[in-house]
Amino acid sequence: MDVLEHYRALFRNSETVLRDMIDANGTEALVSSHNYLLDFDVLKMAIAERPEAAVFESAVKEYQFALFALVSGQYRHAFGGLRLFFELMLSTVQFSAHEIDYRMWTKDSKDINWNSLKDAQNGVFSTNFIRAFNPSFSDCGKQYSAIAEAVYRECSEFVHGNAGTHATLPSDIVFQSNAFCSWHDKAATMRMAIIFAFSARYLNYVSKEATDRMEPVITEAIGDLSQVQEIFAKSSGD
Structure with a gap:
């Protein structure tokens, strides 16, 4: 088998994976x-004029590559993607x-660091961070921090090549149904944590139009929180 035929065979195997996924009712x-991409588009519009929107766009690209x-x-x-x-x-x-x-990151002078993101004192789910932007959400941060930490750690097992991942993949x-379903479960969990963090940071600072667009996305994900219900009840009454 020549080199090109080797890679053609790999592409054919991938087509078989897709076909088997459909046959297994994975569609x-x-x-x-x-369709979570539609939700992310709504969130992106709310911060479109802010510098960190470029990071958001990069994140969405990585999500699409991970899905592929x-x-x-x-x-x-x-899982790594x-x-x-x-x-x-x-x-x-x-950022x-x-x-x-953020400016240092764009110049390759600073790395993104998970420990900083989840830091109990100043991370995005910390009481201090949330209280600075949306105090009513601060009591919920610890819960979502635990959720974020758990799903991140589970994905990290695949990135670091833990022994158990070699046994299961x-x-x-x-096509492997368990891995396929696990990925979707993790994507849903991440979406929920992201929407919470995004809401806690931005909801008090976006336009009425942006709030209205974000409402169905946020309420579908974390609408059981009384803080969310209060914000949109107030918005609808304005």
Whole structure:
């Protein structure tokens, strides 16, 4: 087999993965996760004029690459891409409060650091950070921090090549239902944590038009929070 034929065979295997996913009734999960992109577009419009919007756009690109890896049967890379997406999304929120860090990051003078994002004192889910922008949300930060930490750690197992991931992932390019479903579960969890962090940071600072556009996205994800209900009840009454 020559080199080009080797890679053609890999592409054919990926097509088989997609076909097997459809046969296994995976289309609904794929469509749901793909449609999260519509939610992210709504959130992006709310911060379109802010510097950190560029980080948000990079995050969405990584999400799309992760989805492509997933439907191609590249599960380890799909989880790794999902983790990077999560880091960039939360960094968008963090950079909004630390523009100097954002400027340094764009010049490759500062790295994105997960420990900083989840820091109990100053991270994006910390009481101090949330209270500065939306005090009513501050009591919920610890809950969402725990959720974010758990899903990030689960994706990190694939990035670091933990032994258990070698046992659970297929050695060839084939459809694996458990990995496929797990990816979608993690994507949904990340979406919820991102929407909470985004709401806590920006809801008090966006226009009425942006608030109205964001309402269905936010209420669908975290509408059980009384703080969210109060904000949109007040908005509708203005």
